[in-house]
Amino acid sequence: MKAITLLGSTGSIGTQTLDIVTQYPDQFRIVGLAAGNNVEMLAAQIRQFRPSIAAISAQEKLPELQAAIKDLDPQPILLAGTSGVIEVARYGDAETVVTGIVGCAGLLPTIAAIEAGKDIALANKETLIAGAPVVLPLVEKHGVKLLPADSEHSAIFQCLQGVPKNGLRRILLTASGGAFRDWDVAKLAEVTVADALKHPNWSMGRKITVDSATLMNKGLEVIEAHFLFGLDYQHIDIVIHPQSIIHSLIELQDTSVLAQLGWPDMRLPLLYALSWPERIYTDWERLDLVKAGNLTFREPDHQKYPCMQLAYAAGKAGGSMPAVLNAANEQVVALFLDEKIQFLDIPRCIESVCDRHQNHNSSNPSLDDILAADKWARQEVITLAHKLKSPTKVIPLYSTTP
Numbered sequence: 011m012k013a014i015t016l017l018g019s020t021g022s023i024g025t026q027t028l029d030i031v032t033q034y035p036d037q038f039r040i041v042g043l044a045a046g047n048n049v050e051m052l053a054a055q056i057r058q059f060r061p062s063i064a065a066i067s068a069q070e071k072l073p074e075l076q077a078a079i080k081d082l083d084p085q086p087i088l089l090a091g092t093s094g095v096i097e098v099a100r101y102g103d104a105e106t107v108v109t110g111i112v113g114c115a116g117l118l119p120t121i122a123a124i125e126a127g128k129d130i131a132l133a134n135k136e137t138l139i140a141g142a143p144v145v146l147p148l149v150e151k152h153g154v155k156l157l158p159a160d161s162e163h164s165a166i167f168q169c170l171q172g173v174p175k176n177g178l179r180r181i182l183l184t185a186s187g188g189a190f191r192d193w194d195v196a197k198l199a200e201v202t203v204a205d206a207l208k209h210p211n212w213s214m215g216r217k218i219t220v221d222s223a224t225l226m227n228k229g230l231e232v233i234e235a236h237f238l239f240g241l242d243y244q245h246i247d248i249v250i251h252p253q254s255i256i257h258s259l260i261e262l263q264d265t266s267v268l269a270q271l272g273w274p275d276m277r278l279p280l281l282y283a284l285s286w287p288e289r290i291y292t293d294w295e296r297l298d299l300v301k302a303g304n305l306t307f308r309e310p311d312h313q314k315y316p317c318m319q320l321a322y323a324a325g326k327a328g329g330s331m332p333a334v335l336n337a338a339n340e341q342v343v344a345l346f347l348d349e350k351i352q353f354l355d356i357p358r359c360i361e362s363v364c365d366r367h368q369n370h371n372s373s374n375p376s377l378d379d380i381l382a383a384d385k386w387a388r389q390e391v392i393t394l395a396h397k398l399k400s401p402t403k404v405i406p407l408y409s410t411t412p
């Protein structure tokens with residue numbers, strides 16, 4: 011039985027992971043849970059899965075959480091704040107930590123888990139995009155596995171099983187095209203938050219759904235693929251595939267192309283990240299190609315979606331630039347979701363902040379450099395937002411004293 015700790019248990023990735031644990035109680039057990047501020051759902055999860063330890067990031071919610079489960083015997087260790095989430099990440103006999111926290115808030119807990127010798131089922135892409143210069147050496151040093159749970163990177167990882175070293179020539183990342191894939195570019199100036207949250211194929215958290223709508227999610231996934239699979243950027247391509255049945259493809263040195271297909275269901279990549287190298291039987295709906303119908307493909311429109319090229323440029327720049335791109339995106343998406351800026355301001359703000367970082371890019375950033383770049387980028391976006399619209403709050407990433 012595999013012992014798991016789940017970070018971000020109350021979110022889309024978190025609840026789908028718990029669906030898997032519920033379906034396979036003989037295969038998986040929960041050691042730790044961590045959430046942001048959804049105290050009701052976290053309390054219910056603690057009651058159902060009886061973890062040894064749990065944390066809620068929102069410090070002020072701890073008394074409410076304690077009260078909600080005070081009848082449980084034995085009591086789990088209950089913690090709060092960033093330090094509490096970090097403690098959960100490193101705690102006890104968990105073999106694998108599923109990283110379902112959204113954004114770079116997942117970075118410090120993921121590092122703690124790696125330093126505690128735990129394998130990582132990586133859903134939280136921002137952690138790798140921003141933190142790879144620190145995270146990848148730690149993965150190597152501690153001899154842990156970094157198992158992709160993002161659907162495209164899981165597809166690539168699945169296709170790579172059995173491929174000889176140096177056999178990989180090119181990665182083709184598929185993209186649904188997001189909420190506005192059939193919208194005329196002229197109409198993008200007037201989109202609402204509700205419009206952006208209407209993903210055509212997947213049900214996900216708010217931030218990533220906006221990222222899918224701007225195609226920044228795909229740009230981030232290009233950087234994620236670079237760090238996970240070691241290919242340079244000119245060998246990582248994007249293709250629009252509206253049906254989201256092919257979850258990505260790899261081209262081998264002999265030009266053969268391998269693909270992984272399935273219904274758009276995040277439980278499958280999550281299950282594989284937890285069961286690898288084994289495969290677990292499921293009674294889930296099996297793919298029916300006739301029912302799936304036509305599988306179509308088209309070139310990405312870089313004029314309509316500048317975020318992809320911004321991500322390629324940041325990835326190629328390397329150093330602390332991916333962290334700046336990611337933080338600027340997190341902050342500007344938060345402002346968009348707060349209806350403080352317009353949809354088309356998203357790429358404009360990100361481009362401006364990345365431009366201003368060019369002469370300050372740290373080529374081999376330390377963790378402190380990455381955290382500082384992240385914080386700087388968020389503040390820059392806030393400053394820009396003042397020029398675009400009314401003032402707003404900085405979206406805190408983390409407390410700087412873990």
Ligand SMILES: NC(=O)c1ccc[n+]([C@@H]2O[C@H](COP(=O)([O-])OP(=O)(O)OC[C@H]3O[C@@H](n4cnc5c(N)ncnc54)[C@H](OP(=O)(O)O)[C@@H]3O)[C@@H](O)[C@H]2O)c1
Binds near residue numbers: 046049
């Ligand atoms: N959803 C998908 O299908 C999908 C697919 C591939 C990759 N991903 C990646 O997986 C990650 C999570 O995405 P999601 O869609 O699951 O997001 P989500 O639904 O918004 O859930 C985010 C989770 O993180 C928690 N959280 C937020 N800030 C936190 C903090 N400072 N400390 C601890 N927990 C915190 C939230 O807690 P509360 O809700 O309690 O505040 C929630 O449990 C993202 O990096 C995303 O890119 C998601």
Ligand SMILES: C[C@](O)(CO)[C@H](O)COP(=O)(O)O
Binds near residue numbers: 161212214218222
């Ligand atoms: C589900 C998914 O893996 C989230 O990253 C997928 O990438 C979302 O679809 P899209 O192709 O980015 O719209």
Ligand SMILES: [Mn+2]
Binds near residue numbers: 160231
């Ligand atoms: Mn994805």
